[in-house]
Amino acid sequence: METILSINGLHKHYGKVHAVNNVSFDIQKGNVYGILGPNGSGKSTTLGIILSVVNKSAGTYSWFGGAKETHEALKHVGAIIERPNFYPYMTAYNNLKLVCNIKGVPLQKIDEKLELVGLLDRKDSKFRTFSLGMKQRLAIASALLNDPQILILDEPTNGLDPQGIRQIRDIIRLIASQGTTILLASHLLDEVEKVCSHVVVLRKGVVLYTGTVNGMINSEGFFELKAADNTSLQALLQEHPAIDKTELVEGILFAYPKAPLEAADLNRYLFNNGICVDHLVKRKSSLEEQFIQLTSNQPEN
Template sequence: MTVLEITQLSKRYGKLQALQELSLQVRQGNIYGLLGPNGSGKTTTLGIILGVIRASGGSYRWFDGQQPEHLARRRVGVLLETPNFYPYLSAVKNLEVVAAIKGLGRERIQTVLEQVNLWERRDTPFRTYSLGMRQRLAVAAALLSDPDILVLDEPTNGLDPQGIADMRQIIQAIGASGKTILLASHILDEVEKICTQVAVIKRGKLLAAGDIEDVLRAENRLLIGASDLAAVQRCLEQHPQVQRIQPQGALLEVIVDENLASEALNRFVFEQGLSLSHLQQQRKGLEATFLELTADDEHTA
């Protein structure tokens, strides 16, 4: 099932085009990363699909359009802003307040506090919590209604390394339980480690989208070594599926067409009377992909 479908979504603030015909699909069971630098339109996108911001054009629908929007949104858990709870109340008492506001029972409070590893601190006042613990309590509040999808906007923003690791583990565990997660972030490492799918946006435009592995493999890179590297380079330059070659220390980094297997390239070199001492498929990290896609972007705001 498609949990969320966005079609040519646009938003303009005066002369500023915040979103430009953005289209994507989030399918059930995925942890979907919406990745882009600050100011790229991530929060605007979330605001529109949650009914907080009115779109200038395009459309979206939840759960294949099976329900009216106001009913569909009840199946969505949300963490958009810095957590704001009563400072002198405990985690349990704060969640009781949230449950009362949302018209929910209290029966899931222990479950969600255990999910975010706060059950042992359930009676501790919120004001004594670290930033990471506060963020985890906000996730617990978003899970109270047992939503089908969890929407998180920069959930690790401002956290220390331990807080980031804790939040990463919690998000992965929630995803493993079968829930769909839509995660907006500018932190490349987190998206690569947590998400199963990703959409990269820049200035409100979609640059790339798909499974993490597919986005990373959009360019096929090989590291090649040989005793006569110059001869091998001349040989490879004659191959129609070799896009470019660049030195990498004592090796060559060879960019080839996506459908060219490393074995085929090795055979081509051998047939020219040359041999390779080193041949390695190089997996490009999401950071390299992201930086290439957003090459001329202004990383501001």
């Protein structure tokens, strides 16, 4: 699979603050990547470095296998890393016409991209009349005018209402379905889980996880259990070789396996040892649960 971007050992210092700390990951063509982390985790700094608007302290990155110099490679990259900035008293069409002239893009691309983001019927409306969500969609249209191989978005739904969030997410899925690679930074777990195929988890500039979203979610999961005697149930669960830990919360026992374990096998084990459960369900860990577990296990700087 073709590598769009390769990042190796990237560092960025702001005085005593180590904003990006030995970050490494690859972006493969055709996937939707999310850089996930709380505010201050180094997401925007990492994007700024690869887009040559922030100077790195150490490390390397290369676009398209190093076949092109960064300046030339960025001509094949579309990016939105700040709030949309267009001329307020010009129409959507005329704003994009300016971008086409700057980038040397044919004007017929304007209607094509406006239709893609659902703004073709507002092409002659002034930018100042647009809602925040519409402004963001126009920015996406602008970033797509040169048919980039990769689209980079920094917090694309920040500040939007639920309808605006849904529209942006639908557009991201549509763009991805047409073969454009996407890299987005977000602090929203729901956003990454719904639109991304791959995720890089950052905390205080350090990569905690990199891989597929499904690979992060599809851990061993966990069990919810309840019995007439939860104390005996918990003691027996803790003796099972595949159970890592247990906790009792509001009358429900949660058991977290450290090795593959099916509900039927656990139920048989309990029954053979004299425990009949009233409730036993195996659940898949959500991205939120995995994220909290990752970040809570990371020591403070």
